[in-house]
Amino acid sequence: MVKKVVKRPAATSAPALDARDLWLAGLGAVSLTRKQGIRFYGTLLEEGRQFQGRAEAAMGDLQGQARAGVQRVRAQMNAVVAPLRERAEATLSTVRSEVESRLAPVLDRLGVKRKPATRARGGAKRVVRKGKAATKRAVRKARAA
Numbered sequence: 001m002v003k004k005v006v007k008r009p010a011a012t013s014a015p016a017l018d019a020r021d022l023w024l025a026g027l028g029a030v031s032l033t034r035k036q037g038i039r040f041y042g043t044l045l046e047e048g049r050q051f052q053g054r055a056e057a058a059m060g061d062l063q064g065q066a067r068a069g070v071q072r073v074r075a076q077m078n079a080v081v082a083p084l085r086e087r088a089e090a091t092l093s094t095v096r097s098e099v100e101s102r103l104a105p106v107l108d109r110l111g112v113k114r115k116p117a118t119r120a121r122g123g124a125k126r127v128v129r130k131g132k133a134a135t136k137r138a139v140r141k142a143r144a145a
Contacts, residue, residue: 107114
């Protein structure tokens, strides 16, 4: 048998790349990247705004919960401390009056003068005299000269 030789058409080779085509392909890639970057930036910006709104709402809720917790703890603390404070103040006034009443005769025998209490706290108000200090300085200067 005779073999038949079948001729196949020659494979088409890739078109030759010239510098202009490469330049245009690079320019197209830059343009496409720029458009996608702008679109991506807009998407990220919108996501950021949405996240900011959710974060602010969550922070507001947390602040409200924290304030409520602080008020609850403060109320519990006042409920415990108020009776203790009242008992301590009552005990203090009792002890103070007992000490004063028991020491009064001893102080009288020793000749110690007691100042009347003019205030509930802090004792008597101090009086500042300004006249004597200026007079003493003037006398010292006169003697030195």
